[in-house]
Structure formats: structure tokens, C-alpha cells
Amino acid sequence: MNTRLYRNRFAVAIAAAALMIVSAPAFAEEDDDTVDLPRITDGRINYYDLAAPVAIFENYDYPYSDDPNMGVLESIEFWGLVGESFDKVLHVSVEDLEAVTDDVELAAAAVAIASNFGYTLSLETDGSLTLTAPTDANGVTYQFNWSPEF
Numbered sequence: 001m002n003t004r005l006y007r008n009r010f011a012v013a014i015a016a017a018a019l020m021i022v023s024a025p026a027f028a029e030e031d032d033d034t035v036d037l038p039r040i041t042d043g044r045i046n047y048y049d050l051a052a053p054v055a056i057f058e059n060y061d062y063p064y065s066d067d068p069n070m071g072v073l074e075s076i077e078f079w080g081l082v083g084e085s086f087d088k089v090l091h092v093s094v095e096d097l098e099a100v101t102d103d104v105e106l107a108a109a110a111v112a113i114a115s116n117f118g119y120t121l122s123l124e125t126d127g128s129l130t131l132t133a134p135t136d137a138n139g140v141t142y143q144f145n146w147s148p149e150f
Helices: 002-027 094-106
Strands: 054-061 072-082 085-093 111-116 119-123 129-132 143-146
Touching: 054 143, 072 094, 072 119, 085 094, 085 111, 085 119, 094 111, 094 119
Parallel strands: none
Antiparallel strands: 054 072, 072 085, 111 119, 119 129, 129 143
16 A cells, blocks of 8 residues: 555656646746847848838948948948839938938928939938838838938
8 A cells, every 4th residue: 555655646746847847937037028029130221120112221331340330321222112023222322311411401391312113212300311112002101210320
């Protein structure tokens, strides 16, 4: 009878240990409260907009080769849907951006910098840039606003 009681206790102990091992991750504390959102990692700045009809790339020059964090904005490229293909729709140099900086300081509204294939890049009065894409078949107009350093 002691052998039977020992076997039952042993089985219960093994079951309890297995349950603790299996359920331990559910009770473990999270080291980080952040959630990794899906994103596109090809270098575009609108990487969280998975359904964006345009990819925006900032091109930098690195005059100080020993410091990769000292990039200087050289241009911005926009690759978007044109019909059924994905093509370069705009290329804006930093000189183009600087040329309209004075205009926007005097204006009460955004100033258009470049426009092509229905895509328009505007400099806002607060110094940020807004890209507006053509309206899609569902009647949705994509806009992306950001503040580059130039």
C-alpha cells in the first residue's frame, strides 16, 4: 500500500512539475513593454505604412567617413504606383527644398515643391514636408508628413 501511495504522489509531483514548466512563460514578467509592429525594412522613411502607394527614401552624403552618424541630406526620392508599375515619381534635391524655404516663411499656407504623376510634395508652414499621393480606386488619398533635417 505504501508503494501505491508513493506512486500516486510521484505521479502528482511529476504532473505538477510539468504544469509549472509549461505555464512558466505565461507568468513570466515582460522585459520590454513594447510591441514590434510589422514594417518594411528597405530603407524607406514611411516603413510602418504597409499599404502605402509610395516609398519615400532620403539620400544622405557622408562627408566625414569616420562618423557614419554625420550624414547630410542630399535628396529625397519617391517611388510610387504609376498604372500597374512602381516607378520613380519624384526626385527632390536639398537645393530644391532650400529654394522654397523662404517662400513658405512668407506664405500663410503650404508651398508645393514638386509634382509629377499626381504625387505632390509640399513644404508646410512649420517646416515639415507632406507628400500627397493620387486618390486610389477606393477614393482614399494617401498623405505622409515628416520633418527631415536640411
